[in-house]
Amino acid sequence: MALPPLGLYIHLPWCERKCPYCDFNSHEIGDLPEDAYIDTLLRDLEGELPLARGRTVETLFIGGGTPSLFSAGAIRRLLREVGNLVDPSADLEATMEANPGSAEAEKFLGFREAGINRLSVGVQSFSDPQLQALGRVHDSRQAGAALGFARAAGFESFNIDLMHGLPAQTEARALDDLHTALGHKPTHLSWYQLTIEPNTVFYKRPPILPLEDELADIQATGEQLLTAAGYRQYEVSAWCLPGYECRHNRNYWEFGDYLAIGAGAHAKMTAPDGSITRYAKRRQPLDYMASERHHFKIDSRELDEGDLVGEFMLNALRLNDGFQLGLFTARTGLEPTALEPQLGQLCEQGLLVRQERGVSATTRGRRFLDSVVAEFLPD
Numbered sequence: 001m002a003l004p005p006l007g008l009y010i011h012l013p014w015c016e017r018k019c020p021y022c023d024f025n026s027h028e029i030g031d032l033p034e035d036a037y038i039d040t041l042l043r044d045l046e047g048e049l050p051l052a053r054g055r056t057v058e059t060l061f062i063g064g065g066t067p068s069l070f071s072a073g074a075i076r077r078l079l080r081e082v083g084n085l086v087d088p089s090a091d092l093e094a095t096m097e098a099n100p101g102s103a104e105a106e107k108f109l110g111f112r113e114a115g116i117n118r119l120s121v122g123v124q125s126f127s128d129p130q131l132q133a134l135g136r137v138h139d140s141r142q143a144g145a146a147l148g149f150a151r152a153a154g155f156e157s158f159n160i161d162l163m164h165g166l167p168a169q170t171e172a173r174a175l176d177d178l179h180t181a182l183g184h185k186p187t188h189l190s191w192y193q194l195t196i197e198p199n200t201v202f203y204k205r206p207p208i209l210p211l212e213d214e215l216a217d218i219q220a221t222g223e224q225l226l227t228a229a230g231y232r233q234y235e236v237s238a239w240c241l242p243g244y245e246c247r248h249n250r251n252y253w254e255f256g257d258y259l260a261i262g263a264g265a266h267a268k269m270t271a272p273d274g275s276i277t278r279y280a281k282r283r284q285p286l287d288y289m290a291s292e293r294h295h296f297k298i299d300s301r302e303l304d305e306g307d308l309v310g311e312f313m314l315n316a317l318r319l320n321d322g323f324q325l326g327l328f329t330a331r332t333g334l335e336p337t338a339l340e341p342q343l344g345q346l347c348e349q350g351l352l353v354r355q356e357r358g359v360s361a362t363t364r365g366r367r368f369l370d371s372v373v374a375e376f377l378p379d
Contacts, residue, residue: 011262020201025264059248068098072110100146108153159188167207187244192237255331263288306378313376322360
């Protein structure tokens, strides 16, 4: 079985303040141990090299936390040393998440010169009351300024993260946010509804959110607005101008491989014999940094047939175009019959559709996607 495309995820776990909705592995900053953490990342990557031998890294994504808390010099060193250890593609997509706060925005030119060629700016809202409700450390003025910095720094490709369904948010305010975002002409928009996740402040003290009918109206009107502006929805929450899909995330959704380094980072790798393993790194930054080479991994497990079917469908059905049955076999080593009887039953119910050799969710299926995917997950 041919090996899938390979990405590299790098996790920088610190942030200025933990947001009340955030369930990512992020930690409020004290002193930022830039040099020591990058030393550890490189030791971690050295231990991963046997997995990447003979393979080209097609995409790189630096997430967090707030990676833009790191200096441009630190990011430059990180990318240089990573490039010395792995074989990066000549057209490597190198994405970095950034906070719109003014101190980080001023570094954007340095990040671009370091080799980052795609920026993902975590705006979330352009309304100051909404930003305060979300516990964000920036305001609307800084958000607008940061997007200007991104363009001025030479980022032709940049994403705006924008949420809707926020505490006490009306449809008009949600669409105002979307209009403002479109005014900045991003090449990509991640537009998604706020969800309340376990182990967050919002889970313990839930805010008052818009009603289901209001959320449906926001979604429907927002989709019309984005489509009219020339954006194409290619995934549940991902919209882009032609030619600006996020290649790194698409590799996730198409069940590709990705190395992962950094505290709490998760990876998926396919071995030459076709076996597929998921593993994670130690979550706590200090524990991670104290680890010796080959001792960063925890929770490593090889996926069995039930895992492969469930995880492939969990990812691939997020794509509006769905997937080709040939891709299912190429990425899992399984025949399409492994999707039965659930696939046939869901097609009969009008939730999935088969077209030639492809499968995708119908409009109705996308509305109930969690329930559709659940049919393929192991008991």
